[in-house]
Amino acid sequence: MSEEMVRSENLTFTYAEESDETEENPSPSVTFRKALDGIDLTILRGQMIVILGHNGSGKSTFAKMLNALLKPTGGSLWVDGIDTSDDENLWTVRQTAGMIFQNPDNQMIASIVEEDVAFGPENLGVDPEEIRKRVDESLKAVGMEEYVLSSPTHMSGGQKQRIAIAGILAMKPELIVLDEPTAMLDPRGRAEVMKTLKRLNQEEKITIIHITHYMEEAVMADQLYVIDQGKIALSGTPREVFSQVEKMRLLGLDVPPVTELAHELQEPRIREILQKKGIDVPGDVLSVEEMVEALCRSN
């Protein structure tokens, strides 16, 4: 087993867009739009990765390529050492890199929890007893074991997403890619999903690639990538990325309020006042606790 889970080299994806027929332009022309434009990255096994970027930045395209739902139109992408552009690897890639989507209702195939979780392994042709075992284990891993026989219809969004995650776990993936899984959830549901992901990453050692708009979720990552116009605009640890407040704003993204405050406190005039009192607030504070500590150190 190599240490590399995902590697991409000059990865490019181009959409062909047909323009509408109009009076001025009777013959529709085809324009090409680059959704991804030369992405180079390496993601290590067991990492928790967060990808940020505004809508239309190309991050969903990248997610779909990891699952071979889209194939590179240029460059290469390897998942667990497997070339995703080779048709022969299609099912191996999809089994290795499980995928969770935004709308929990639109990714559930069955009306009963256990049947839905079993759907993946059934497609893989796993033995019935083994499927049963995997279904029970996966539901336990996401804390939904008491709902084996329930119908998801009246469940909360957070519960539905956890069942979807169980459905992927039952396929024994190495990597789980989540495309804005928390966008349609309330804070409670978001917290549930994040707790589950953290646990899977730390205890089951599954590599996680999580796409989100929520900064408080991004803070939990080992490594952060910001995608803008199909390119990697920023990358690094959350601390490194969020401390670049101005750049993040230019990219149409947020930083946590405490980080913004820390950034504001870097103004020379204010730094001077702080220094007089013997306080040094670094510009890359990520949590409230850190901020309290920094402010109280010598106060």
Add this chain to the structure above:
Amino acid sequence: MPIELKNISYTYDPGLPTSKEALKSVDLTFREGEFVGIIGHTGSGKSTLIQLLNGLLEPTEGTISLDGESYYPSLEKASKKQKKRLIAARLKQVRQKVGLVFQYPEHQLFEMTVAKDISFGPRNMGLSEEEIEKRVQKSMEMVGLSEELKEKSPFELSGGQKRRVAIAGVLAMEPSFLVLDEPTAGLDPKGRDEILGNIKKLQKETGISVILVSHSMEDVALYAERIIAIDNGRVIYDDLPREVFSHAEKLKEIGLGVPQMTELGKLLASAGWEIDETILTVDEMKAKLLEVLSC
């Protein structure tokens, strides 16, 4: 022209085993020109509340009135048929005055062009073509949609633009109250700031009342002038944001929270800093820190 709710209760499926009391004796007043934030976790009763405001649900108990006149006038002398007709007319009036924008409102778009979709509301009101035209123009401006999009199909637009079209569709009815159920769900931070900024501007400039349902404490702290917190079908707080967010413990207990700066303020206070008021925003916190440190 306030909306007044007196002793309002609402029960789903009354009498059935599945019956559920979603709201319990709620008393509320929404005044003109306000920006009110409603917070509460899923299932607390807040979506029932906004449907009551729009007359989509009839309260099981209590009275709801707009401008002192009930949504459901008791017409003792009228026949059943007359009564139905009169109440329908009254509700039509109410819905025009109290505009409701549902969650993911772009899912209700259906017309061939943006302009036609926006004119659906005004047309239902029976306005003249000239007036409709004027209102479409005005409401597109209000939500920051450029005029050239008018003849485009709403389905070709981006997610954020679609949502603006849907909001414009409600604004075109020129309501006095604008009720929004999580208008920023699913948008990216930039889209979110733009929409909320737009709504705030609208409220300041036109004096329209805004009632914003949100899951984001940061957003309500930033925009609302008054916050209503709902838990388990009851209004537990109805006060200025600063007052409501001073109850951090209770809010956490019911599955909500406080803005990050409020939390920071509390922690600093307990660590001996002289911060006795509730802080809501980064700017406030910065000013307060400077004030404390300068003396």
Add this chain to the structure above:
Amino acid sequence: MLRDITIGQYYSADSFIHRLDPRTKIIGTFFFIIILFVIKGLYGLMIAGILLLLLVRLSKVPLSYIVRGQKSILFLLLFTVVLNMLMIKGEVLVRIWFLQITREGLYTAVFMAIRLILLVIGCSLMTLTTTPLQLTDGLERILRPLKKIKVPVHDISMMMSIALRFIPILMEETDKIMKAQSARGADFDSGGLTQKAKALIPVLVPLVISAFRRADELATAMEARCYRGDEGRTRMKELKYKKQDYIAKGVVLLASVGLYMTRFLPSVTTTWQMIMRIFT
């Protein structure tokens, strides 16, 4: 209103009926439907009704739940009743203007209504106690011989099961869209038929668009979970007939024959006349 529709919805419980092989239930329901159409006379229907009630009890699905689901066929039911009552010629009981209700018409109307109700309850009982995927598997196995003549049995079954899964979601969505359009002043209640039909456009267009979007997303999600049709697919719960299935099948066969025999019983009216004759 729309939340009341229970057609095709699964009711989670642990009962003898729930545990039966889906094939047994499909075949049983099939027999039941045929028998309902073969039966003549109210006796047969009454017996069939009693048997059905017993099955409902056995399934642990509350009767009130099933009955609530019948609301959706109310219109169809009324339509059948009225049509039969007015159209069938015979001994006139009541005459209003040019409409007349005959004894035969009344009898047929009641008969048809009961038959329709039993039919829907019977079918609901099957779908309420069988999950859509089980139903699909069962149907697929029963129709397997058709595969030889290149009928895409698996795909048809899969489509059916997904359709059932999405009924409640689309119902909820319809409700939501109707409310959203009402908030914009749409009026679904007043006006003539054409006006009412026109008023539905603002609901139907978004609904269809949403259905397509959902279908698209679901297809992607299924592909992502390695779905590639029937090829190499296994099942967590393989269909196997157990002792209870043979018992159930035996009971179904016996009941069918028994119900068929009711054809030869005298009709209710003749019985009544016979009883009257004895007493007078």
